Amino acid sequence: MTELRRATKSLDTTRRAKELLQGFYNRAERRRAGEELAWCMAGVSSELLHAFDLPWEWPENFGTLCASRGVATGFCEQAEGDGFSQDLCSYVRNNLGYVSRMAELGRVPPEAPRGGMGTATMLLGSGALCDPRTKWFQSLASRYLPLPVFHIDPLGPPHDVNVDDPRIEAHYKELLRETLREQVAFLERQTERRLDQERLRAALGHAQEMIALLWEIHDLRRAVPCPMGSEDFFTGCVVPLLFMLGQREAAEYFRCLRDEVRDRVSRGIGVIPEERFRLLWMGIPPWYNLAFFNAVGALGAVFPIETVYFVGAPVEIDLAGDPLEALVDRTWKRAVWIHRWGAELIPENLSPSGFSQPGTRLIRQWVRDYRLDGAVMHRTRSCRAVSWGQVHIKNQVAEEGIPSLIIESDMADPRSWADSIIMGQVQGFLDAIAASRRSGARA
Amino acid sequence: MGFQGLARARELYEGRDQRARELKAEGKKVVGYLCYFAPPEILEAAGCVPYRIRGDVRQPVTRADEYVEPYGCPFVRNTFDLAVKGRYDFLDGVVMSHSCDSVQRMYGIWTHYKPPAFSHMVNVPHTITPASERFFRRELEFFMERVGALAGRPVQTDALRDSIACYNRTRELTRELYALRKADPPLISGTELLEVLIAGSGIPAAEFETLLREVRAEVAARAPRAGAKRARLLFYGCINDDVTLVRLIEECAAQVVMDDTCIGARGMLGTVPDGDDPLGGFVQYYFRGFQCPRTYRGTDLSRFDYVVDAAREYGARGVVLYMLSFCDPHKFDLVDVRRHLEAAGLASLVLEDDYTLANLESMRTRIQAFVEMLA
Numbered sequence: 165m166t167e168l169r170r171a172t173k174s175l176d177t178t179r180r181a182k183e184l185l186q187g188f189y190n191r192a193e194r195r196r197a198g199e200e201l202a203w204c205m206a207g208v209s210s211e212l213l214h215a216f217d218l219p220w221e222w223p224e225n226f227g228t229l230c231a232s233r234g235v236a237t238g239f240c241e242q243a244e245g246d247g248f249s250q251d252l253c254s255y256v257r258n259n260l261g262y263v264s265r266m267a268e269l270g271r272v273p274p275e276a277p278r279g280g281m282g283t284a285t286m287l288l289g290s291g292a293l294c295d296p297r298t299k300w301f302q303s304l305a306s307r308y309l310p311l312p313v314f315h316i317d318p319l320g321p322p323h324d325v326n327v328d329d330p331r332i333e334a335h336y337k338e339l340l341r342e343t344l345r346e347q348v349a350f351l352e353r354q355t356e357r358r359l360d361q362e363r364l365r366a367a368l369g370h371a372q373e374m375i376a377l378l379w380e381i382h383d384l385r386r387a388v389p390c391p392m393g394s395e396d397f398f399t400g401c402v403v404p405l406l407f408m409l410g411q412r413e414a415a416e417y418f419r420c421l422r423d424e425v426r427d428r429v430s431r432g433i434g435v436i437p438e439e440r441f442r443l444l445w446m447g448i449p450p451w452y453n454l455a456f457f458n459a460v461g462a463l464g465a466v467f468p469i470e471t472v473y474f475v476g477a478p479v480e481i482d483l484a485g486d487p488l489e490a491l492v493d494r495t496w497k498r499a500v501w502i503h504r505w506g507a508e509l510i511p512e513n514l515s516p517s518g519f520s521q522p523g524t525r526l527i528r529q530w531v532r533d534y535r536l537d538g539a540v541m542h543r544t545r546s547c548r549a550v551s552w553g554q555v556h557i558k559n560q561v562a563e564e565g566i567p568s569l570i571i572e573s574d575m576a577d578p579r580s581w582a583d584s585i586i587m588g589q590v591q592g593f594l595d596a597i598a599a600s601r602r603s604g605a606r607a
Numbered sequence: 608m609g610f611q612g613l614a615r616a617r618e619l620y621e622g623r624d625q626r627a628r629e630l631k632a633e634g635k636k637v638v639g640y641l642c643y644f645a646p647p648e649i650l651e652a653a654g655c656v657p658y659r660i661r662g663d664v665r666q667p668v669t670r671a672d673e674y675v676e677p678y679g680c681p682f683v684r685n686t687f688d689l690a691v692k693g694r695y696d697f698l699d700g701v702v703m704s705h706s707c708d709s710v711q712r713m714y715g716i717w718t719h720y721k722p723p724a725f726s727h728m729v730n731v732p733h734t735i736t737p738a739s740e741r742f743f744r745r746e747l748e749f750f751m752e753r754v755g756a757l758a759g760r761p762v763q764t765d766a767l768r769d770s771i772a773c774y775n776r777t778r779e780l781t782r783e784l785y786a787l788r789k790a791d792p793p794l795i796s797g798t799e800l801l802e803v804l805i806a807g808s809g810i811p812a813a814e815f816e817t818l819l820r821e822v823r824a825e826v827a828a829r830a831p832r833a834g835a836k837r838a839r840l841l842f843y844g845c846i847n848d849d850v851t852l853v854r855l856i857e858e859c860a861a862q863v864v865m866d867d868t869c870i871g872a873r874g875m876l877g878t879v880p881d882g883d884d885p886l887g888g889f890v891q892y893y894f895r896g897f898q899c900p901r902t903y904r905g906t907d908l909s910r911f912d913y914v915v916d917a918a919r920e921y922g923a924r925g926v927v928l929y930m931l932s933f934c935d936p937h938k939f940d941l942v943d944v945r946r947h948l949e950a951a952g953l954a955s956l957v958l959e960d961d962y963t964l965a966n967l968e969s970m971r972t973r974i975q976a977f978v979e980m981l982a
Binding site for chain 1: 672673674675676678679705707708709711712714715716718719726728730731732733734736737738739741742745749900901903905906907908930932933934935936938939940941942943945946
């Protein structure tokens, strides 16, 4: 395995993301004052936690951090030693291994980045996206941390359900509404505070702004040359999008980013000097080696769009009324929007987090909108929820005339990353696209 | 006269979908389903023949890779592979449920590449709350509507009650067969019983009831078996719709006397409440009561008490934990269930498989060692 590295970013704004993220990570400091702190996961609404003024940490994000610092393997192996299968999500294994090691040492493992995670007083799970999210905190609380657990449990409509049928809307929204109410009741019990409706309303307002800005940024990325690639999206957008949705600072950050991307488009500045190939990225990135995107850039290829952490188009919600109902409404409308673009691969699109994946027909549309030459799909062995469907998309985009390359490894466990093999595959793929162009030109 | 009892069960098991095809030829609508979250009682009440879709461990997956990833539930991939090859072309419809990520996501792929004339997904929450129970109930209402449309007439309450009653009789008879395993040695082997249950999953409930009565009479008439005592085991884990592995265990001086699998005890030993509210009965039986690890049941290890209780009731001293590759719900629970079994003094053996039984001989060695350890 060659050296695994962090990405080099192209944009000034994303280079400054660290300042913003510092604030996010520093919230863990509050644990030292003995305050309530939740561990939670994607699928949980950040806005709601913000409304409770409840600091939180994300074991998933900690997994990406451990991966990027090269310590995830050790934690994964610790969990495997405790009996957890290597088939299981590497974010989960990293987290379980971290906690296991902490229990063994009686203190935060010294190799843990940023001084480790804050000490949780509750676990907020989510059944919104995949099976492991329902099982993860069950195992964690059962085996290592006997803390109160609450899972929200919304479900998304299958692809062949008529989302315009008012009965279907009422059916899905009722479950969503009730599970959110139960979550609020749980949080009120744990924090001994009432939900602050004004804070929630304000957070939802910031989130609306942020989603609209990110949508605009994605739109700007259609430009040739591409002003922002996946390396900047993954390093500079994902944490604020997932974990700071609803915070004013994050909305301001995305405004700066939008302005910079717009400026680059107007001045014709691209990610790489000579853009020869434009590629779709599908799958979770290898967090321990985001420099992969730079390495592909060095071969003349840029990734102007990704299929993960996808927010979709902004939707209208009524922020003057009950803010919890506004959250229900936003979640449903976004799911409907995604559903209309084809949801045969993304049945779990009803997530209060505000992100999901694009529908199949939208990806086909992107081939033209983003002038794509090919697709690179990262098949992550331990995350079937995201990987599942890549073969289908490969078939779909082939009908749009572009080829795909599937590379295999994992999102947080670098043991499966074979750099020379993967880079060889990418080189061969790009050569094949170039050859195809030449033969097309001759014809 | 055709076969009866265990011989008939063997014939149905080996013939797989032969009886369903006969019924189809007689003009019946045959609907395949993958999991009990889509209750077969509803299909029968509509006049359809429910057919539990099986994989085939003897058939390598050769076509599914064109449409789905290799990393996924090997059972679900296998069933889809069979569908792509035309094995399930006789079905008038396919019903899946949100049993797990794999089945849920396969629904989209299956209906895209191999669209059946009728298809339906029953969505299932992960947590048990009043709201999620209401949701599941409404899902069943939608399912009934769709099935009624397929059948050409709405599902009648009386028909549903009759169907539930018939299925309950099959479960009562199955309980009686299970009870015959409490003897030592048991009057019916694990292999035989699994063969009967798999056979019954592909025929109408009334025919299954007849089959079970024949089997019960045949087995009850057996003289108590003599001979050396064998290690009594409980078989726990992922779906097992082939008798090869249980037969292997029983070739290793052991006896599978109880199980906790979906085709077996999880789905067949209870009773759907048959009062004035059939759908409420389904919610109780197939959602709240159905012990699939995909449903969240808190963090206390007492959630596995029922496994320990079953082992004790049937005199099992060890537990075989059968795990299919990439089965997240079971593999998460594996650590906890082993801890709980150990605390209860029950030894356990994990057998991993990719739904090919390709490593059968290494499994044999491990089972033999486990049995020797128990002795």
